[in-house]
Structure formats: C-alpha cells, structure tokens
Amino acid sequence: MTQDPSPARVRLRLVFSPDFALGPGKADLLEGIAETGSIAAAGRRMGMSYKRAWSLVESLNAAFAAPLVARSRGGARGGGAALTEMGERVLAHYRSAQLKAATVAKEDVESLSRLVRIAPQDDQAD
C-alpha cells in the first residue's frame, strides 16, 4: 500500500491584532530557544539572521502580558536566553491548537491534495 505522501502542511496563524500575529515562524523560534538556550543558535538553526530572530523575540515579548523569553548578557558563556513560564504556556497552547487543527482538517486537506495537479511534497522549511 502506497502511503499517502503527506498531503499538505497545515499552517495555523493566529491574528491577534493588525500588528501582531502568532504563526509557525515565531512558534518554531520559541521552541528553538527552549532547546538551544540561545536566540542566536535558534536563529541559525532555522537559517535566520540573528537580527531577525532578535526582532521576533522583541515583538513576542512586547505582545504578551509578560515576556516569553528571558535574556541574559555576558557571563561565562556570553549569555543566553530561555523561555519563561509564560513562554512555555504560550508555546504549549499554540502547539496544541496546531495539532488539533491539523487533525480535524486532515480529511478535507487530503481531499484537496487529491485535486491538485502535481503531487504535493514536503520539505522541512518554514
């Protein structure tokens, strides 16, 4: 049985205001920071300039009631960054919403994938 070649990626974007939205990019960055302990490393890992990663963190920290990322400068290993409790909660909620959405949308997405001209593919970008 030829498994379905993973239909289409479902991207979820939560638009809170004209100025701020939370989508896959910021979510992945948060996850990267949690795992690497560094904004720069997280950015590099997803092929993003430090400046861009930093500005995303800025907007995230500004958008919520409390910062999502705690940053520290200097020190033995130069410094670093980590998710705050708020950061963990926000990321968890986003992932939860994303997972649920992808699950319930699966049927429709598969139907659509069967209607597209060329076979859908999947890379690990964005």
Add this chain to the structure above:
Amino acid sequence: MTQDPSPARVRLRLVFSPDFALGPGKADLLEGIAETGSIAAAGRRMGMSYKRAWSLVESLNAAFAAPLVARSRGGARGGGAALTEMGERVLAHYRSAQLKAATVAKEDVESLSRLVRIAPQDDQAD
C-alpha cells in the same frame, strides 16, 4: 456579562508545494467570484487590484487538475467569471477545514487571547 471580544482570527494556510498554497486570500476571492460573477468585482470588493485578482485566479487554475474559475470574454455585459464544479468543491473543502480548525482551536486561542497585553480586536481585513 461582558462577552469575550472575539479572541483572535484563526487563519488556515494549506501549503501544497513551495510554489503553491491555499489560504484565506484565495478562498475569499473564490467566494467573491461565486457571488459577483466577476473577477474584477470580486477584487474591488476586497480592495484588491484587478491585476492581482486575475493573477491569483491564474495560479489557482494552474494548480489544480482542472480550472476552478471559468472565464468568459465579451458579450452583452462584457463577460464574467464563475466557479466551476471543481471550484465549488475546493472552496467547500477549504471552508470546511477552516471551520473545523477554528472550532477545535477555540479553547487554546481563547487562552492565548487572555495572555496578550492589549485586548485583541477584529476588523474585517485580509
């Protein structure tokens, strides 16, 4: 009791390939064409230039196994456009996925909305 001020809009974007994705923009355009019977009118209605609306239709028609929009030129009222059966199906599946996704994500989205700094709003843009 103060009703929740509509948390955040949930935007669903289905990425079929690096070159083609189906999101709210194209879906709304399809809907507009179905209702107005014209690419130009649908475009105007959503504040989009005719050129842009036309190019979106082009990409939609190219991406699927059959055209989603049937176009006619000339004639009594100049011409027009309408959804094909394929167009109806694609739009229906997208709306279905969108609705289901928004429904199951509701809880998480509301939780997130409670964590944002300023009250989320909702305009009818994009």
Add this chain to the structure above:
DNA sequence: AGGCGATATGTTCCGTCAGACATATCGACT
C-alpha cells in the same frame, strides 16, 4: 457598425522588508 463592460497583459515606479555588515555592551571565568 459601433459601444460597452469585462477579461487579458504588459510596463513602470516605489515602498517595504530582509540580509549583510559593522559595532557596542555585558559579565563570569582564567
């Protein structure tokens, strides 16, 4: 035959955004 209104298509221009560079700053550790 001429008009009308919509589709079809090209060109030009400009604002925005992202990437590339360049520094500055911080603080534990050697």
Add this chain to the structure above:
DNA sequence: AGTCGATATGTCTGACGGAACATATCGCCT
C-alpha cells in the same frame, strides 16, 4: 585585566511585490 561568546542596535542596500497606468481583445446588443 583580558578573553570569549552571546545579546543589543544601527546603517545601508538590493530584491521582491504590489499599485498605478496603459492598452488590447472579445462578443452580444442596440
């Protein structure tokens, strides 16, 4: 004190995308 590695910030420039403008084309109707 000096090093190191990460955060913090500014400037500049090139690419991309969209808006504006300009036509061309089509075919029913008067």
